Structures are given as C-alpha cells and as structure tokens.
Amino acid sequence: MISEHLRAIDFNKKLKSWYLKNHRPLLWRQTTDPYKIWLSEIILQQTRVAQGTPYYQKFLDNYPTVFDLANADERDVLRLWQGLGYYSRARNMHFTARQIVNDFGGKFPETAAALSKLKGLGHYTAAAIASFAFGEAVAAIDGNVYRVMARIFGIKSDMLSNEGKKEFAAIAKELVSHEDPATYNQAMIEFGAIQCVPVSPNCAICPFNDICYAFAFNVQNALPVKSKKMAVKKRFLNYFVIQQGQDLAMQERKTKDIWKGLYDFYLIESAGPVESPDELPENQTLQTFLMKGNLREVPKSYIHLLTHQKLHVQFWWIKIRDEESVDLPIGLKFFSKNEIETLPKPILIDTLLKEEKYL
Numbered sequence: 001m002i003s004e005h006l007r008a009i010d011f012n013k014k015l016k017s018w019y020l021k022n023h024r025p026l027l028w029r030q031t032t033d034p035y036k037i038w039l040s041e042i043i044l045q046q047t048r049v050a051q052g053t054p055y056y057q058k059f060l061d062n063y064p065t066v067f068d069l070a071n072a073d074e075r076d077v078l079r080l081w082q083g084l085g086y087y088s089r090a091r092n093m094h095f096t097a098r099q100i101v102n103d104f105g106g107k108f109p110e111t112a113a114a115l116s117k118l119k120g121l122g123h124y125t126a127a128a129i130a131s132f133a134f135g136e137a138v139a140a141i142d143g144n145v146y147r148v149m150a151r152i153f154g155i156k157s158d159m160l161s162n163e164g165k166k167e168f169a170a171i172a173k174e175l176v177s178h179e180d181p182a183t184y185n186q187a188m189i190e191f192g193a194i195q196c197v198p199v200s201p202n203c204a205i206c207p208f209n210d211i212c213y214a215f216a217f218n219v220q221n222a223l224p225v226k227s228k229k230m231a232v233k234k235r236f237l238n239y240f241v242i243q244q245g246q247d248l249a250m251q252e253r254k255t256k257d258i259w260k261g262l263y264d265f266y267l268i269e270s271a272g273p274v275e276s277p278d279e280l281p282e283n284q285t286l287q288t289f290l291m292k293g294n295l296r297e298v299p300k301s302y303i304h305l306l307t308h309q310k311l312h313v314q315f316w317w318i319k320i321r322d323e324e325s326v327d328l329p330i331g332l333k334f335f336s337k338n339e340i341e342t343l344p345k346p347i348l349i350d351t352l353l354k355e356e357k358y359l
C-alpha cells in the first residue's frame with residue numbers, strides 16, 4: 001500500500017504535470033475512438049513506437065472502421081501486418097473485429113471487464129481502452145508501469161507471478177485517478193517509456209527522486225523483479241524454393257506453430273544443421289524435385305531470432321528444367337510473381353526474395 005506521506009492525489013498531480021510537459025504527441029493519443037485505440041494498442045504490443053506508427057497509419061487507411069477490418073480477408077490483413085512479427089496478434093485482431101461487429105453491432109464494450117473477454121485483449125489492453133475511450137477508472141499496467149511502480153514503491157515481488165501481479169494491482173488501484181483516469185494511465189505508461197527507462201534512467205531530473213525507493217537505495221537495475229525467461233529453442237529450417245518458369249511453389253502454414261496463416265516454401269525441419277540435402281532423412285518429394293530440377297548448391301543462410309526461438313534457416317533453390325513438370329504435394333501450389341507479391345509471408349522470405357531480385 002502506498003505510504004501516508006505519498007498520497008495518491010499528490011502522486012497524480014506530480015505525474016500529470018510531468019506528462020503535460022514531456023509527453024510525445026503520438027497519433028493515437030489524440031482520439032477517444034475505441035477502434036483506433038485498440039488498433040494502436042495491439043500494434044504496439046512488443047513493437048517500438050517508431051516501427052509501429054506507419055503500421056497504425058496503414059491499417060487506418062485500409063480499414064478506417066471496425067466494420068472494414070471485419071469485412072477484410074485474413075490474407076490481406078496478414079499481408080498488411082507483414083514485418084511486425086507475432087502474427088497471432090493480427091489474426092486475433094481480425095477475429096475480434098468480426099466478433100465486435102457480429103455480437104456487438106460494431107460497438108466496443110465499455111468496461112475493462114467486458115473488453116477483457118474479447119480474444120487477444122489482456123487486462124492491460126482492456127484497461128487502456130476502457131480508460132482512454134470511456135473514462136473508466138481502471139489502472140492499465142504494462143511493462144513500463146510495472147517498472148515505475150516497482151522502483152518508486154520498492155516492490156520486490158516477481159511481476160510475472162500471480163502474487164506479484166496482485167500486489168501491483170492493489171497499489172495501482174489506489175493510485176489511479178478517478179477524475180481523469182485516461183491521462184493518469186497515459187502518463188504512467190509514458191513516464192516508464194521515456195523517463196524511468198529500463199537501463200540508466202536519468203534520476204537526477206526525475207520528479208519522484210525524493211520518494212523513489214530504487215533511487216534511494218541505488219537498486220534501479222534490480223527492479224522490477226522478473227522470473228527467468230523461457231529458454232530459447234534452436235530450430236533448423238531447410239527450405240526448398242521450387243521454381244517452375246517464373247512461378248514458385250508456396251504453401252500456407254496451417255499448423256499451430258510460428259507464422260500460421262503466412263506462406264512459405266517446401267520445408268524440411270532437421271534436428272541439427274545440415275550442409276547438403278543428402279544429409280536430410282529420405283524424402284520422396286525432395287528426391288523428385290532434385291531429379292527434375294537443377295539445385296543451386298550453395299544455400300542462402302540466415303539466423304532469425306524470435307522471442308523464444310532461434311531459427312537457423314537455409315534456402316536451397318531448385319529450378320525445374322523446362323522439359324520437366326512436377327506434381328506438387330497437397331498444400332503446395334505454384335504462384336506467379338504478382339501473386340507472391342500480395343501473399344502474406346514471413347519477413348525472412350520477403351527478404352530472401354528481394355535479395356534474389358525476384359520481388
């Protein structure tokens with residue numbers, strides 16, 4: 001609980017005055033439209049503002065209302081999202097747009113409790129929309145806010161544990177402004193994003209340095225406490241780019257794995273690195289491709305990092321000889337250059353095709 005000398009009202013006054021002087025004029029701050037706020041919040045999860053802003057603009061240009069997004073084809077939504085990563089966010093967003101249109105007549109629910117029942121909306125996003133759009137006095141606690149609270153109030157509980165979350169939530173509930181919850185939440189988030197930053201915050205100019213626990217005990221780097229991250233899994237993806245004339249064989253990824261809904265090439269995953277297709281387990285389809293086409297011996301190799309996976313990716317290019325034709329296995333299909341341009345693809349595949357001057 002916050003101490004007597006630090007009444008929520010004083011805290012909020014200081015916070016608001018800092019915010020009014022220092023905040024960045026971000027596009028989505030200038031609206032109370034829940035659709036725009038929701039869009040910005042989903043795009044900005046795990047994404048920096050500079051990277052997310054053009055996507056926010058692109059989505060609004062293409063889908064100005066929740067009805068437009070609901071009516072869109074998932075493939076187009078994924079294509080627009082391409083490059084942002086974490087594609088399940090785009091799929092959930094599209095699903096939720098349809099739910100809002102079909103179940104709520106296109107109107108967003110107005111409370112955090114009701115919003116958090118929608119797919120892809122956690123407590124934070126629900127609270128952000130409820131307070132920014134509808135003025136509900138609920139605290140929106142994102143990673144920035146956890147850091148600010150842990151440091152100022154000296155909270156040492158693990159922010160990812162259930163107990164920790166409860167402790168943070170209880171203090172946040174005391175702090176949140178009932179007069180202007182939208183500005184309070186924006187200010188807390190912004191304060192964490194640009195003042196109380198993860199590494200080397202400039203505490204000398206901080207308006208809370210007189211009451212901040214972390215500053216007093218010089219433990220800024222130790223707070224907040226977070227449990228150890230999940231181990232990063234290594235994966236070895238061996239792609240075969242099958243080219244017939246100008247067309248390439250691609251398939252939609254349908255299994256519950258990375259890049260679901262995006263298009264990639266014929267893939268054989270191996271337990272470790274391979275230097276030649278001969279080292280892969282016997283595979284009839286690959287044998288046929290190799291028999292009927294010319295293999296470019298040296299693959300293009302990339303290392304691609306995802307949150308919990310390190311992908312070692314190789315692309316081997318096989319050009320089917322003009323006199324041959326191949327039957328593709330179920331799922332794979334030849335696409336023309338123009339079609340490939342419009343397909344949603346993992347950014348790595350887009351990069352490869354550009355480096356190969358195919359696109």
Ligand code: SF4
Nearest residue numbers: 196201203206212215
């Ligand atoms: S004094 Fe430093 S650690 Fe404390 S809130 Fe300010 S910037 Fe963060």
